[in-house]
Amino acid sequence: MAIADELGLKSRHLLGLHLPDVQPALQYCVMAFINEFLEVDSDVQRLHGPVVCGYRTFTVDGRPVLQLDTYGSVERQIPNKVSQSLQLDVEGARVLRDILLETFPELQA
Numbered sequence: 001m002a003i004a005d006e007l008g009l010k011s012r013h014l015l016g017l018h019l020p021d022v023q024p025a026l027q028y029c030v031m032a033f034i035n036e037f038l039e040v041d042s043d044v045q046r047l048h049g050p051v052v053c054g055y056r057t058f059t060v061d062g063r064p065v066l067q068l069d070t071y072g073s074v075e076r077q078i079p080n081k082v083s084q085s086l087q088l089d090v091e092g093a094r095v096l097r098d099i100l101l102e103t104f105p106e107l108q109a
Contacts, residue, residue, distance in 0.1 A: 031085040034092045037099060049073050051083070065089055 054069045065087050072083040088096060101107055 033087045033089075034096075037092075037095050063089055066093060 051073055052071045054071065056067050056069075058065055058067070066089075068086045068088075069082045070084045071080055072078070076083075
């Protein structure tokens with residue numbers, strides 16, 4: 001059962017992809033490989049401070065991966081240090097694309 005189902009949340013599960021199915025190289029060398037998106041409610045609706053997001057692509061066992069790295073604000077103790085890393089494979093990218101198009105309909109071609 002998906003985490004979203006257990007929590008009663010709207011899930012955008014990645015077509016049967018579960019973390020144990022991820023290649024071992026992806027399981028142990030990342031901060032976060034996204035394998036499920038959950039739509040959640042929150043009373044807090046505010047913008048966070050701006051940061052730079054770097055991205056890179058690479059292939060693991062023939063599987064393309066997009067990695068997004070955010071860097072902390074200029075006030076951080078260690079400038080230019082990666083703050084968060086998120087990784088997506090093609091299935092995660094498809095789900096994220098759908099969420100982006102739903103959120104920003106003006107992006108539709």
